[in-house]
Amino acid sequence: MDHLDALEAESIYILREAKAKLDRLAILWSLGxxxxxxxxxxxxxxxxxxxxxxxxxxxxxxxxxxxxxRDRYAKEWGLSFIREECPPLEATDPTLPPAARSAAxxxxxxxxxxxxxxxxxxxxxxxxxxxxxxxxxxxFSPRDESGQWQLKDQPPEFWDHFMTSFPKGTHVRVHPILNxxxxxxxxxTRREGIPVIELYFAKDGKRYRSLxxxxxxxxxxxxxxxxxxxxxxxxxxxIPERAGRAMDHEAEDSFERLRRAGYM
Amino acid sequence: xxxxxxxxxLPIVIVGHVDHGKSxxxxxxxxxxxxxxxxxxxxxxxxxxxxxxxxxWAFVLDAMQSERDQGVTIDTTQIRFRxxxxxxxxxxxxxxxxxxxxxxTGAAKAEAALLVIDAQEGAQEQSRRxxxxxxxLGIREVAVLVNKMDLxxxxxxxxxxxxxDFRAYLADLGVEPKAIVPISAREGDNLTRHSPRMPWYQGxxxxxxxxxFPYAALPVDRPLRMPVQDVYKFDQRRIIAGRLESGRLQVGxxxxxxxxxxxxxxxxxxxxxxPEPPAEAVAGQSIGITLDEPIFVERGEIMSxxxxxxxLTNVFKARIFWLGExxxxxxxxxxxxxxTTEATVVVEAIEKAIDTAELRPLPPEAIPRNxxxxxxxxxxxxxxxxxxxxxxxxxxxxxxxxFIPVGGxxxxxxxxxxxxxxxxxxxxxxxxxxxxxxxxxxxxxxGHKGGVLWFTGLSGAGKSTLALALERELFAKGYxxxxxxxxxxxxxxxxxxxxxxxxxxENIRRVGEVAALFADxxxxxxxxxxxxxxxxxxxxxxxxxxxxxxxxxxxxxxVCEQRDPKGLYKRARKGxxxxxxxxxxxxxxxxxPELVVPxxxxxxxxxxxxxxxxxxxxxxL
Ligand SMILES: Nc1nc2c(ncn2[C@@H]2O[C@H](COP(=O)(O)OP(=O)(O)OP(=O)(O)O)[C@@H](O)[C@H]2O)c(=O)[nH]1
Ligand SMILES: [Mg+2]
Numbered sequence: 001m002d003h004l005d006a007l008e009a010e011s012i013y014i015l016r017e018a019k020a021k022l023d024r025l026a027i028l029w030s031l032g033x034x035x036x037x038x039x040x041x042x043x044x045x046x047x048x049x050x051x052x053x054x055x056x057x058x059x060x061x062x063x064x065x066x067x068x069x070r071d072r073y074a075k076e077w078g079l080s081f082i083r084e085e086c087p088p089l090e091a092t093d094p095t096l097p098p099a100a101r102s103a104a105x106x107x108x109x110x111x112x113x114x115x116x117x118x119x120x121x122x123x124x125x126x127x128x129x130x131x132x133x134x135x136x137x138x139x140f141s142p143r144d145e146s147g148q149w150q151l152k153d154q155p156p157e158f159w160d161h162f163m164t165s166f167p168k169g170t171h172v173r174v175h176p177i178l179n180x181x182x183x184x185x186x187x188x189t190r191r192e193g194i195p196v197i198e199l200y201f202a203k204d205g206k207r208y209r210s211l212x213x214x215x216x217x218x219x220x221x222x223x224x225x226x227x228x229x230x231x232x233x234x235x236x237x238x239i240p241e242r243a244g245r246a247m248d249h250e251a252e253d254s255f256e257r258l259r260r261a262g263y264m
Numbered sequence: 265x266x267x268x269x270x271x272x273x274l275p276i277v278i279v280g281h282v283d284h285g286k287s288x289x290x291x292x293x294x295x296x297x298x299x300x301x302x303x304x305x306x307x308x309x310x311x312x313x314x315x316x317x318x319x320x321w322a323f324v325l326d327a328m329q330s331e332r333d334q335g336v337t338i339d340t341t342q343i344r345f346r347x348x349x350x351x352x353x354x355x356x357x358x359x360x361x362x363x364x365x366x367x368x369t370g371a372a373k374a375e376a377a378l379l380v381i382d383a384q385e386g387a388q389e390q391s392r393r394x395x396x397x398x399x400x401l402g403i404r405e406v407a408v409l410v411n412k413m414d415l416x417x418x419x420x421x422x423x424x425x426x427x428x429d430f431r432a433y434l435a436d437l438g439v440e441p442k443a444i445v446p447i448s449a450r451e452g453d454n455l456t457r458h459s460p461r462m463p464w465y466q467g468x469x470x471x472x473x474x475x476x477f478p479y480a481a482l483p484v485d486r487p488l489r490m491p492v493q494d495v496y497k498f499d500q501r502r503i504i505a506g507r508l509e510s511g512r513l514q515v516g517x518x519x520x521x522x523x524x525x526x527x528x529x530x531x532x533x534x535x536x537x538x539p540e541p542p543a544e545a546v547a548g549q550s551i552g553i554t555l556d557e558p559i560f561v562e563r564g565e566i567m568s569x570x571x572x573x574x575x576l577t578n579v580f581k582a583r584i585f586w587l588g589e590x591x592x593x594x595x596x597x598x599x600x601x602x603x604t605t606e607a608t609v610v611v612e613a614i615e616k617a618i619d620t621a622e623l624r625p626l627p628p629e630a631i632p633r634n635x636x637x638x639x640x641x642x643x644x645x646x647x648x649x650x651x652x653x654x655x656x657x658x659x660x661x662x663x664x665x666x667f668i669p670v671g672g673x674x675x676x677x678x679x680x681x682x683x684x685x686x687x688x689x690x691x692x693x694x695x696x697x698x699x700x701x702x703x704x705x706x707x708x709x710x711g712h713k714g715g716v717l718w719f720t721g722l723s724g725a726g727k728s729t730l731a732l733a734l735e736r737e738l739f740a741k742g743y744x745x746x747x748x749x750x751x752x753x754x755x756x757x758x759x760x761x762x763x764x765x766x767x768x769x770e771n772i773r774r775v776g777e778v779a780a781l782f783a784d785x786x787x788x789x790x791x792x793x794x795x796x797x798x799x800x801x802x803x804x805x806x807x808x809x810x811x812x813x814x815x816x817x818x819x820x821x822x823v824c825e826q827r828d829p830k831g832l833y834k835r836a837r838k839g840x841x842x843x844x845x846x847x848x849x850x851x852x853x854x855x856x857p858e859l860v861v862p863x864x865x866x867x868x869x870x871x872x873x874x875x876x877x878x879x880x881x882x883x884x885l
Contacts, residue, residue, distance in 0.1 A: 001482070001546070001548050001549065002271075002272070003270035003271060003351075004270055005548075006272055006548060009507065009549050009550040011549035012507075013493070013507050013550050016493045016494055016505055019494065020493060020494045020604075043506075043536055043537065044536055046496065046498065047496070047501075047534055047535075047552060048498070048499075048536045048537075049498055128341075128342055128343075129344065131327075132324075132325070132326050132327030132341070133328065135327070135341045135342055136327070136328070136339045136340065136341050137561075143566055151339070152328070152338055154339060154366070154369075155667075155669060156365035156368055156369045156587055156669045157367070157369050157760050158372030158373070158662070158669070159372055159660055159662060159670060159672065163603045163669065166667055168666060179342070181344055192537065231392070238301050238302040239301065239302050240301040240303065240304075242300065243302075243303075252307075252310075252311055252329075253329050256327070260670075
């Protein structure tokens, strides 16, 4: 087994644990490279099936390419697709910096969807290497009644025994690719031939490394216009992945505040 | 186009006492090896200045606001980096006692560890506790970093003193550190190359030590174990899903599921989006299989080959570490999670409780938070498991209380038998001969029913004395009665058996079967054996079918030991007899015996009277 095989086996194990232990589960599909890998891993774990609804929390501000990708693969992959809208900016915490506030719409949309469908668990494609706060996550990570992440008091998690039962009112985030890196995701995408939104490939000397809302996500300088080139670029680059995400850079604690409140 | 196989990052945990410089070390190591992303140094600088601190390398890892404000790591984190040789996964663990559960969370996935000790302070409480936990978690590859050498003037002497003190502690645990390296994490000394400030140090740099740690081998050569994770019905196929924890598997193999004891053959190994269906699988893979027969299998069972199955038992010993707010106590119930199975277990005994910081025994009434110990756990149902030393992944477990994992442990079966032999009906092709003479007819002729009086109790409790006296009395009253005891069983029927836990269990199984035959023949069979295990007595009860009476011949261990008619206790205390019940092997008292005869409270006459009354009542027609 090489490193990608080991990561794949671990992720499959996590997804199967989630399915075996939790009743109402959904996958959060942000349309980016990570959540596409998660859907792919589901098909691996469940022999060609994605046995959970796939939820897209739509800010209405994604790139047109992303919407086209969504509409195509929701069909092609046979997903049971749910789209939910986000509340307006005015509904978010006004003390947050502007880009963070914009991101916080997604948290509110997510919470509303959770309440509407009564999901007990959400599968998300976040990774430790994206951001230092995410690096401290658990694979099965509980959220309390008010949807808060108790970052300072997380349950122990060891020997692949995850927290799979909860007091009433709590829900759980499941992170099957938490231990992957950006490079792992691309190498796996290449190995498996997973479809990719073209925005990730360089055009006119720029490409997106991370895809969010149009108004708060910016492309980075790059000439990588193939998967091989992206991988080669990442093997040597020192520019962090989320450099093009405005919300991460407004204040030292923006991301922590967002995540505590329930951001993904 | 084929691509080079990606090397697996070696997971290394950094442990040690609070403030001894673990996070600083990691931050600086990443810097020294050019692994920090662009902008990180500036961000850390700004963050340190904002708090009026000098540059804090630890902020590379300590990302929470409260971690930075308080200068302490709260939760574990992971970060990748690569040396020239290979990639690493560095796991930074918190050193504060309050966050030991987070340290365990991080350390449990490591294959090697660096233990950081402050040169000024020397080894402290958590240095020792972490050393102990590494050992319990099965991490054998350990190196020690004596940090903050800048604060002791890079003194070889101080280094030697700290190093020797801790080497001695580790030796007590049976751990030999791979290296002990003097460093200054903050100044970068001896991290990636030799520091001119410590010319007296000839050993390897930290990076060289890292590169010398071996990968833990995947257990492909151990017996096959695949805990069943789930059973799916997709596209007309019934797929059994699970991860191979050890061993290997091929299409066509005959496999056994435990504890249900069902067998079948592997028809296919299923996979999606692969060039061709796999013909075999090895440890580490998450797979799905179909079987040639539609047997019913559930999550929690362990699939193995027939020739090398897991143990079956409902009671076992374990070395555990405890993280729960409330201490672990005798009689408490916890949810056990072992591979994919869950069961309620009760703490039957605490044999040892250990303060892991001082390696000091604690009173064995309870195991408090952050301590360790040895316990006996019993579950209501039979579990399939392995001893930790023969298969770590199916020989360890987690205990859960109120939804939260509160402890972990590794299994030992020392003193307890494998119950597989006893549970498996091997001669299943035999059909019982139908007797023309019924039980009722025999009872009518004899004037009493047949049945079993199963005496159980410690050596010296008075079983044989009572059994023989009762036999005499009953015989005199016209009963058909016969005593089975060591003298008439061990010499013949069980001549081939010794005194190992397995042999003892087999001995009792045979006695149970013979007693059942006597009962069927219309006799009252009195069996007089210590029969210390509940599971064995339960099987004797099942063998007899009906009219089985468990009689607890009860006397305190202290009383028995004082009586010591054959001098056995004395010898056992001296260690001359191994596995002696009550001393070095467990006795499990009956939970609901039909009758208790307290020989330490009643005289012999009263005991016999009690028994006679009981028999008259239950056997006389
Ligand atoms: N002089 C000196 N100070 C150091 C050195 N290494 C760490 N420190 C300081 O020691 C303090 C604690 O360092 P940390 O790296 O946070 O310690 P830690 O072991 O990670 O602490 P916890 O994670 O909270 O257990 C910080 O103020 C560091 O700057 C060193 O080599 N020399
Ligand atoms: Mg630290």
